[in-house]
Amino acid sequence: MFRAIRPTSTLYRASALYKNAAVSSPARVSMAMNFARMYSAGAGLARSDVEKRVLDILAGFNKVDAKKISLKANFNADLGLDSLDTVEVVMAIEEEFSIEIPDKDADEIKSAEQAVEYISKRDDAH
């Protein structure tokens, strides 16, 4: 009889642990919010949203001067990025929008504007 009671106390402790874990992981919460945003965007991505995300990627690069970032800025001439850096920027864009950009197209992306243009043509971007 008494033995039968014991598991309940363990169970209770386990559930308490679980609750703590849920509270202390904000990552899970933000992920859920991300999904919500994606669904509300519907079929296509809003252009302003794409622009902001591309510019945010550029801002994340140490080499880029934040003051020079703009849609029209050429990666090489205006932002001072070389060909290797440009490859990295395009790879970061790939990752952000979960797409794979073929090498041929990747070579053609030389400014944020061109990146936005390319992403708007890809309907598998999200």
Add this chain to the structure above:
Amino acid sequence: MSTAPVRRSGLQRDILDLYRKCFRAARLKPEANRPHFHAFIRMQFRKHSEVKQRDFATIEYLLRMGKRQLEVYSAPSIEDVTI
């Protein structure tokens, strides 16, 4: 796209392709260690930046070395690098 395509030699393209492949391979590594791989890739490429553009033999040699290194580091058993 409106701007003219950049003219690149075959070798230059090969290098950029290898660079891209390296970063693709880094995506398969544990997320926490990816920045280490990124820094490692950058260092491996940049340390030869003084090689002359016309020094084809050296560039081809380095490309071969890079490809072999990529193969080695692509192994799933390699989960982290230190510089």
